[in-house]
Amino acid sequence: MRFTFEHHDPETYRRKARFISLAMAGQLIVFALVFSQLLALAFGGGFWFNVLGVVLGLVATSLVFAVLRERPWMGEMRYVWQLKHHLSRVSAYLPALRRGMGEENVTALDVMAFYHQGMAQLAELNGRTLDDDAELIAERETVRLARQAHGLDERVEGFDPDDLSAFKRG
Known part of the structure; x- marks a missing residue:
């Protein structure tokens, strides 16, 4: 879904x-x-x-x-739980997704864009900042530049878990 x-x-x-x-x-x-x-x-x-x-x-x-x-009043909680769940699933595939990015795989770029957008939104909702993680900032910039080079929007609308099936876990 x-x-x-x-x-x-x-x-x-x-x-x-x-x-x-x-x-x-x-x-x-x-x-x-x-x-x-x-x-x-x-x-x-x-x-x-x-x-x-x-x-x-x-x-x-x-x-x-x-x-x-x-x-209905639990909508924000449900959304954040789902976001955390999907970010956790993606994080299990990060090494494979990073290899895919190196091979200019557009699906990997989409999933990595989702990951970084999701991490940023989660930090914002929790009142934190991601500015202290230099690796994360550098990777987010790499994803942004790679998407730009492929003519893709910097932001994605969401994430389809089926996209992970093309990548080997861990």
Whole structure:
């Protein structure tokens, strides 16, 4: 399934991410305590029942999260998770993609452009900068110049995971 870049306000994303993280942590604590107390009442307590209570709390929190993640107000979170997932997949192919770039493979140039755009967008959404990584900056410039030499736009609209099938992993 093709992934397409979307614009999201970084401040809105960070605010929602903080809120959701705190809510989930609080929910985990409450569930873990409730399950631990219920197990202690039913079976007399003990260390392993407390551990089981925490595990059950984690499972319950995960189930609630799985149900809520499809809600419209979770759109930014879903987008960032998908972006991270695709960037992770591409990073497994970076050596092969770099070889492809050296061979002037247009698909490799497209995927590498996606990778650098995605990394930049992720950094922006998280309120970070990529200016401290000289290798990444140099490679981004190489990709930009190679795309320009082939008459391609500097930016891509998205990424098709099927494009990676032409490259050998790692």
